[in-house]
Amino acid sequence: MFRNQYDTDCITWSPAGRIHQIEYAMEAVKQGSAAIGLRSNKFAVVATLKRSSSELSSYQKKIFVIDDNMGIAIAGLVADARVLAKYMRTECINHRYVYDEPMQVNRLVVQVADKAQIGTQRAGSRPFGVGLLVAGADSTGPHLFVTEPSGQYFEYVAMAIGARSQAGRTYLERHFEEFAELSLDELIQHALLALRETLSSGSELTSSNVAVGYVSVDKPFTILEDDTIQGYIDLVKKPDEAPAGDLLSDAPAPAPDPAPDPAPEAMETEG
Amino acid sequence: MAARSGGAQRTVHPMVTGGSVCAIKYADGVLVAADTLAAYGSLARFESVPRMKAVGMAHDVLLAAGGDISDYQQMLKFIEAAAVEEYAINDGASMSASAMHHWLTRLMYNRRSKMDPLWNSIVVCGHRDGKAYLGTTDLYGTMYEDNFIATGLGAHMAIPLMRKTWKEGMTEEEARALLVECMRVLFYRDTRASSMITIGKACAEGSSVGEPFQLDTYWEHELFVKGGGHRGDGSW
Amino acid sequence: MSSIGTGYDQSTTTFSPDGRVFQVEYAMKAVDNSSTAIGIRCKDGIAMAVDKPVISKMLVEGSNRRILNVDKHSGMCVSGLQADARQIVNHARDEAASYLDFNGGPIPGSVLCDRVAGLMHAYTLYWYVRPFGASVLIANYAEDSPELYAVEPSGLSYRYLATAIGKGKNAAKSALEKLDLSTLSCREAVMECAKILYMGHDPSKDKPIELELSWVCDETNRMHQLVPPQLKIEAEEAAKAARAAMDE
Helix, strand or coil, X not given: CCCCCCCCCCCCCCCCCCCHHHHHHHHHHHHCCCEEEEECCCEEEEEEECCCCCCCCCCCCXXXXXXXXXXXXXXECHHHHHHHHHHHHHHHHHHHHHHCCCCCHHHHHHHHHHHHHHCCCECCCCCCCEEEEEEEEECCEEEEEEECXXXXXXXXXXXXXXXXXXXXXXXXXXXXXXXXXXXXXXXXXXXHHHHHHCCCCCCCXXXXXEEEEXXXXXXXXXXXXXXXXXXXXXXXXXXXXXXXXCCCCCCCCCCCCCCCCCCCCCCCCCC | CECCCCCECCCCCCCEEECCEEEEEECCEEEEEEECCEXXXXXXXXXXXXXXXXXXXXXXXXXXXXXXXXXXXXXXXXXXHHHHHHHHHCCCCCCCHXXXXXXXXXXXXXXXXXXXXXXXXXXXXXXXXXXXXXEEEXXXXXXXXXXXXXXXXXXXXXXXXXXXXCCCCCCHHHHHHHHXXXXXXXXXXXXXXXXXXXXXXXXXXXXXXXXXXXXXXXXXXXXXXXCCCCCCCCCC | CCCCCCCCCCCCCCCCCCCCCHHHHHHHHHHXXXXXXXXXXXXXXXXXEEEEECCCCCECCCCCCCEEEEECCEEEEEEECHHHHHHHHHHHHHHHXXXXXXXXXXXXXXXXXXXXXXXXXHCCCCCCECCCCEEEEEEEEECCEEEEEEECCCCCEEEEXXXXXXXXXXXXXXHHHCCCCCCCCHHHHHHHHHHHHHHCCCCCCCCCEEEEXXXXXXXXXXXXXXXXXXXXXXXXXXXXXXXXXXXX
C-alpha cells in the first residue's frame, strides 16, 4: 500500500529532496470543496461551496470570522481549520488589547504560516490538512492571502483552492484584471461565477450551499448566506435555468464536465 | 531578584530623575518641551540629558518622559527593538503614535501590577494622516489623550496657564511661546527644573527634537536684590 | 546514491557504512531543485539576487519574498523550501535583536552566521526533527566590513567574496569567478547579479521568472533593502539585453 519508504512521516526527506507527507497534506486541501477569493482596491471577498453529508444534515460552515477586519474561507480538514481560526482570533484579540488597533493582515498570515511549518518539521505532529483563504483589510488596504499546509503563503489578487478549483482559477485568470475598480456587488457576482465553475455536474449554486464573506477598510467582515445570499445567486443563474439575471458582461461559457468527485479518503473532509 | 533580607527588591524610588514635560497640539501637529536636567535626588547631577526622542520605524512618533531616566532609556530600547522588527517585516505599515501609546500603557500597567513599575510619566506625540496625537501615561498605567498635557509639577503649575491660553489651531509661534512660558514658570518654582530646555515637534514632516536652548529669566526684582530677610542686607 | 533503499538513509541520526548522513544530502537536494540565489561582496557593500518562478499571474507583485531583512544592516537571501527558510530568518532576527539588546551594537556577520549555522546544524542531530530544506546567503554590513556568508542545511558555513546556491549554482559560480571583485562597486554588482541569473534562464524552454534584488552598501547608508525600482528595471533590462545577445 505504501508508495515508498519515505512517505510515512514528515521528518524524512526522499532522495529527490521532497517530503511526501507535506504533499499528501496538500491533497487534503484538494479534497475539500472549493473556496474562491478575490479583491478590488476596496474590498476583499471570499466565496465557498458548502457540503452536507446527508439530506438530514446541515451544511458544513466554511467561512469563519476572525476579527472585524478579517475572515477566512477554508478548504480541507475543518477541524484543523478551527484550530487555526482559534489561534488567529486569539492573536487578533491580544493585538487589539495591546495596541487598540486591528492586526495587519499579512503579519497574522505569516504567524499562521510559521505555525503551520512547525508541524512539518517535528516527529509527533503532522502538517495541518487545510488551506486558508484569508480576506482582510488594514491600514495598507484590502488583502487576500492563501496559506498552505507546507507553511507557504502567498498574496493574490484572486485565487481558488479546493476540489475542482482549477476551473475556478481559470475563470479568475480570465477576469482578474478587471477587479481593481469593481463594486462589491460585481465582485460577489464574479466570486459566484468562479465558484459555479467548480460545481460537479448535476449540482447548482443554492442559498444553502453557498456562503460569501466580504470586508473593506471601513466595513467589518460580513458573511452572506441563506436568505442574504439568495439575491446574488439569482443574479448569476444560467439563462436556461430561470429568468435571465443581470449576468456580467462576458460571463464564460459553461465549463467542460469536471472530473468526478475524488474517492473519499480515510479522513473526512468537511463533514 | 532575591535579596539578602528576603523578598524581592524592586524600584521603590527613582534614582536619577527628569522633571516636567509640557506638550500642546497646534495647527500643524504637536509641540513638546522638557528641560535637559537629570537630577540625583536634589542634586543637579547631569545637565544635558535628552528627555525626548523621535522614535518608531517611520520616525513619526515623539516620546518624552519625566521620572527615572534609566527606566526611560529601557523603554527606548524596547521601542527600538520593535522598530527594527518592523523594518525587517517591511510591509509598509508602522506603529502609530496611538498604537505605541497603548502598548506602552499596557507595559506600564503590567509592571505596576507586578509591583515593579517603570517610574515614569511619558508623553507620546505623533502626527499621521493629517491628524495630531497627544497622550500621556503615568507609572500606574493611567492613560489619557488631550489637547495639552503637562506632567510632573507641570500638571499643577503649567496646566492652568495652558487652560487660559490654549486655543484650537494655534500657530507654531504661539504654541512655542506658550510652552516657553510654561517652562519658565516651572523653572522659577520647581527646584528640580533647569533653564536649559528642548522643544520637540511632531508634524506632517515627521518628528524631530530641536537644539537645547537657555530660557530667558529675570532675577533683578527689587526684593530679590534686597533680600526678603529681616536683616535687609540682601540675605535671606 | 547506491545506499538508497538499504535503510541507511531513513534518519538524520543514522550514518551509512561509508560515513555519510543521507538525510542531510537529501535535504540539500531540495535546495538544488530550487531558485538560484547569488551574492557578491564588494568593497562598498554586498549585493544579493534570486530568481523566482512566476507561479501565477494573479500573485500580488512583490509578495512571496525570498530576500528578507534580518536587521537594519543585514539581510538574507534564501533558496529551498520557503517555509523552512522563514524559520531560519526568524531565528536570525531574534539573534540579531538579542545581540543588539545585550551588546548595544549591531551583530557582526561572523556571529550572525555562527548562530544561524548552529541552528541549522542542530536540526541534523536529532531523530525527532528533520534538516532544513533551505540554504541561506547572509549579507551583513557592520563594523566597517561588508561580509557575505552562505549556510547549508548541514550547518556548514563559509564566508565568500561571491557565491551562488540553488538550481543554477554551478553556472553562476563560474560566471562569478570571471568578475574582478576588487574593483566592482555594489551598484555594478547588482547589474552583474541580474545578468548572471538571466544567463541561466532560457526563455524558450524555462518558465518565466521574476527577480528579487537587494543591497546593503554605503549608498544605502549601510541599510539592507531591496534595490530601488529604477535600478531594478535598469538591471533587468541590461540582463535581458545581454541574454538576447548571447542567443544570437
